Amino acid sequence: MLSIGDLSKRTGVKVPTIRYYEQMGLISEPDRSEGNQRRYSKTDLERLAFIRHGRDLGLTIDAIKELISLSQHPDRPCVGADRIAREHLDDVRTKIAQLKRLEHELERIVSHCDGHSIEDCYVIRALSDHGLCEAEH
Amino acid sequence: MLSIGDLSKRTGVKVPTIRYYEQMGLISEPDRSEGNQRRYSKTDLERLAFIRHGRDLGLTIDAIKELISLSQHPDRPCVGADRIAREHLDDVRTKIAQLKRLEHELERIVSHCDGHSIEDCYVIRALSDHGLCEAEH
DNA sequence: ATATATTGCTCTAGAGACTAGAGGTATCGG
């Protein structure tokens, strides 16, 4: 039986975050000690590791909830889980593309800055005048 | 003189967002019509376009505030503005790198999924077992 | 066994950057 602090250390999820997940219904209410402190089992540990992993991969709480509920029906086909992961992969790719455009823009902006006075600063000028941008955004 | 709706159309910033920016001190309180409605000048339009552009580039409200205050002292050197842009560029690059790692992980996960039952689903298994991951994350 | 330190409890509020809704007022086109 693990205290909430132990669980936190083992999974890397902060204590208040664990309580938050409980509140959100991601993990079930654990047993309590005589003094009303939370006591976790190995199953709870696994569940939390699962959640942590999903969050690290950028899945939303809702997506993780869905995956948990899917995983509780091991007989059903796994197209649902597959779909969630694929959709998320699409999102990630879109975001990467966006950020790359941004990276180029910022590179251009800082490379033009000659460090003289604000009046001539390309950073400020570029922000003021969208026409100085290379691409639409 | 533009109404808040006109300003919104011209800049692409939604009406409640404009009011929010005013509240946050990003734009100054505009003149009002006799009936107490906001009326904006061309200067206000430019300022808001500047803000919009900065937000599109992913700058925080605070960073934009700083840039605005810098731009109001055109005689000072522009190292401050340069620094803000460079720091942001670093952040963007870090985030791109992170997302790429994530992309690989998700690719691997979905490519292993054979669409049979949840019991064998690689999506679920990968989330449960960090050991199935290629890299640390 | 006791004193102290650490950890735990609940509850509330805050972060960032908006967005939505209620209930009422101004302005504009016809």
Added chain:
DNA sequence: CCGATACCTCTAGTCTCTAGAGCAATATAT
């Protein structure tokens, strides 16, 4: 001048936590 649209203020909600207050339980050291 009527009705539609746009505007006003104010409050509360989004999402995923994080921080703090004030108090209770547990662990460690003596």
